[in-house]
Amino acid sequence: MIVLGVILLIIGFxxxxxxxxxxxxxxxxxxxxxxxxxxxxxxVGGRRHYW
Known part of the structure; x- marks a missing residue:
């Protein structure tokens, strides 16, 4: 999700x-x-680890 957010930030900029x-x-x-x-x-979301 972080990577997708960064990609959208770059495209939006x-x-x-x-x-x-x-x-x-x-x-x-x-x-x-x-x-x-x-x-x-x-x-988080039913998972023990989120990465």
Missing amino acids: VANIAILWTIGIILVAIGAIFFLLGSLGHA
Whole structure:
């Protein structure tokens, strides 16, 4: 999810499309939260580890 967010950020920045930029920021934030929760040992989405 983090990688997809970064790709959308890059495409949104290069093509100057604001909606892709916004969606990319949201995906990076959600991916980072899931990564942190998974690394702390909390189950995320029914999985013990999220990466």
